[in-house]
Amino acid sequence: MQSLAGAGRVASYIPELAKVPAGRFGMALATLDGQLFTVGDARERFSVQSISKVFTLTLAIQQVGEKLFERVGKEPSGNPFNSLVQLEYEHGIPRNPFINAGALVVTDELLSHLPDAKAAVLAFARRLGGASDLEYDAAVAASERKTGFTNIALANFLKSHGNLHHPVDVVLDAYFHHCSLSMSCVELAQAFLFLANHGVSPATGERLLTKSQAKRLNAILLTCGFYDEAGEFAFRVGLPGKSGVGGGIAAVMPGRWAVTVWSPEINRHGNSVRGMKALELLTTMTGESIF
Amino acid sequence: MQSLAGAGRVASYIPELAKVPAGRFGMALATLDGQLFTVGDARERFSVQSISKVFTLTLAIQQVGEKLFERVGKEPSGNPFNSLVQLEYEHGIPRNPFINAGALVVTDELLSHLPDAKAAVLAFARRLGGASDLEYDAAVAASERKTGFTNIALANFLKSHGNLHHPVDVVLDAYFHHCSLSMSCVELAQAFLFLANHGVSPATGERLLTKSQAKRLNAILLTCGFYDEAGEFAFRVGLPGKSGVGGGIAAVMPGRWAVTVWSPEINRHGNSVRGMKALELLTTMTGESIF
């Protein structure tokens, strides 16, 4: 893994993220039967960024079920995470909930059904991650608010197509906060366990999604969780998962475990270089994958 | 299922395929421990069309391994199976081996390594399907040769980008023959079992792909096997699989079984309407899927 140092770059488009030391590396694997394995900086919190889209999507499915997919697709996009091209060709319906445009629509949906979408997502992450002190990182949220011109463009473009029901600023504020959530590998691995357990949190026994919904969410993770590198991740790792530009990746092996890895250097697709390699080694060496 | 009659249309762009009765329906499920379950016309042969791309890809991986992916990608395309758009933007490198352009490149690769690519694919299908009398359907191959202008365009476009090493006509002739292969649901289910068994044929014990290669091929099936409906199939069914415009679909549940369904009416994405529904019911009702 050391040989991959410098193979990617720490995200700089959100200035606040550029301050994170490139050399950090953490990994945590939590099993359904309660075991926990950790490597390196597994308990240091980092900016989860797009991994938060899994929490917002779960909440949105809880609220409106498959009706959500009238406003957002579930097909891989074959385009970068922040692309506007397909959105124009397809009249404002984002390809899937994990590209930025899709996550903005999901956030907009949450705003229609939850009294306080920011508080709800934070509470959900705290409960799932087993950490009542999780917080949004105000500096990261403000940094993105100030320089996230592409996301502002996407939100306005959705609005122009009538696929954003709340004011652009309100949606962006919630979205940027969700992305700024700080969690550690251990907390994220715990939080993803319900997706390895067909929708039921193993810690509390609470059912968060029906079995069918959990299957479907995992399917979207597999086909769309890594933007235009979704095929590569499926090919090399073979697990449903989600990456964030903070360098984190969370993935699940249904029926068995959830795993999180964090290494801040990302490639041009926005995915952690060493994170992907670590997970490839994990599934190749253990022979465990969904395929 | 009956209520879906007429929801799609029998493929007509290959005139010979239009002759197949729309009402046919067959299904076969073969388990790794040797059980076989069938429904309806499970023993009637039909034109496998693009399902044959799984056989050619397997053979190509046997011949050259991952080097194949220098000439063809492994990302979902987000575009129809016969699209030329991405091919132009991406300078003649097809997105994946299951869109037509990608399968033409795979066929071209086979022609470089096998003395007789047509005979080799036929022999491979006979061995896997346990049926020594499998044949190409000459009328179907000729029909496609005569009217397959989009495929001829794709092959010439690949050639213009230097990504076809053999003469266009030679590649097309092999490709159209591979697609014209006739197999039944039972034979296809048997033939796909090695992908449910991590690369080893359960019938003969022969290893066709390494465990890692089988994982990777299944991953490409999951992300790319249904063209611009790959996300939908993963979402509804949750299995690696491949469709053909003849109305067939083959899919696998790794570690457990392979399943094939055949119903000639296809939707505008080229996928069998009742076939997809049947598989969705199978995985939803049994609760078995890779997710």
Next chain:
Amino acid sequence: MQSLAGAGRVASYIPELAKVPAGRFGMALATLDGQLFTVGDARERFSVQSISKVFTLTLAIQQVGEKLFERVGKEPSGNPFNSLVQLEYEHGIPRNPFINAGALVVTDELLSHLPDAKAAVLAFARRLGGASDLEYDAAVAASERKTGFTNIALANFLKSHGNLHHPVDVVLDAYFHHCSLSMSCVELAQAFLFLANHGVSPATGERLLTKSQAKRLNAILLTCGFYDEAGEFAFRVGLPGKSGVGGGIAAVMPGRWAVTVWSPEINRHGNSVRGMKALELLTTMTGESIF
């Protein structure tokens, strides 16, 4: 012409514009030797909208000459006026100064060189149009500011590509004001005469552009002045010209005259239906065109 009533629709995406009576029709032709011909509502002011882009482009060329074209192209786009697609493929360099993205860049350039870009454009239009009481329509500007989500998206997208040097809000404020300028056909025809006179205002004798610059600006009008209908306008009318969604069109016959027509009903390309027809009849019946 009457038979074309109802063939288009009054622009409604800017709510304030939707209030204009659809039946208005005016036309004015001003010759270099001082004659003026008018038809109908030729002295009623209307919102010039994108016709103002000719004024801002002229001022920008005066300020920086051809250096402007490092930030904006001069090729027809083949896409709608508000398209984001090419902007993404071409990394934030708009195809030409007459699509919205290009005009935003031109406005941004003016902001760098003129102490008050809004006042400068207004003064320029007053001088050229021979009407010291021309004004921006504050209600139209405010209306577009409130609902112009696509333009806000474009501006933010340009900003994300580093091709907008001033704050997004400042550029949009100037741009929306420029578009809200109210002028009559007579005033616009007078204002365009310098482009029929190789850069010199016939009224004042003042040189606004060099002969070569006037040629080049007319060339851009011809190839880009009507968005994805530029070919159609050149084909039917055969004059350099510019349309606005307020229903106005201004065009010039170099060496001879300038003409303006106004009819609020526009087609899906944003061009006045009866305006185009009137100009086609003019050039076809008189046999005068640049071709």
Next chain:
Amino acid sequence: MQSLAGAGRVASYIPELAKVPAGRFGMALATLDGQLFTVGDARERFSVQSISKVFTLTLAIQQVGEKLFERVGKEPSGNPFNSLVQLEYEHGIPRNPFINAGALVVTDELLSHLPDAKAAVLAFARRLGGASDLEYDAAVAASERKTGFTNIALANFLKSHGNLHHPVDVVLDAYFHHCSLSMSCVELAQAFLFLANHGVSPATGERLLTKSQAKRLNAILLTCGFYDEAGEFAFRVGLPGKSGVGGGIAAVMPGRWAVTVWSPEINRHGNSVRGMKALELLTTMTGESIF
């Protein structure tokens, strides 16, 4: 001009064209009142290539008038001459008659109305050029037939969309022959004079197009004659014109003259580098252009 030597490259995608000496330079200007001015190799014949599309388009308009434009558009494409992208998005209707796909449709139309389209185009060029010994270059036609995979792809793609009525091979054979026509600058300038004369050949007095048709054809030349460099040519030169990958450019100043220039080195858009520069100098120094 000498300083531009080496700024482009002699076309090599048609191997036969690559044999032409890069240093050749010829220019001819023919006026409506019968004067002729020549520079350099103005009487040496070269492969006119796409300039022949003006002859085929003229013949097609003679045969079917504006009905032609039901099968082919008249908008600039904003894409390279051999692009397939728009053709797919726009369901097989080429953007204009001067991109390759459009010229194939025009050729197909000629085949429907003329007993021998190859002979008719040759006869037409001979008559217009005042040279009864003009010939197709069989070696060039054969060379393109053998390696013109992109054009073969385009033709098959048009066929797949139902926008080619004759067999692909027949259309391509005619098209490749038309392109292989050899003419000198002097002959081409004479041949283009009818477009400077509102449709009437000044040599014979024969009307080839109505005044309106001549205007419209010139308009298409201006907006589409140089592919994705049409705006640049209009901007720098300001004349309707047509280029060929053989290095020739023919242009007209309506009411005045026709001009041809030949220099084999072409840029990446397929247009002669020194040819464009020579014409820019001509219109800039004489102050004559349509704008």
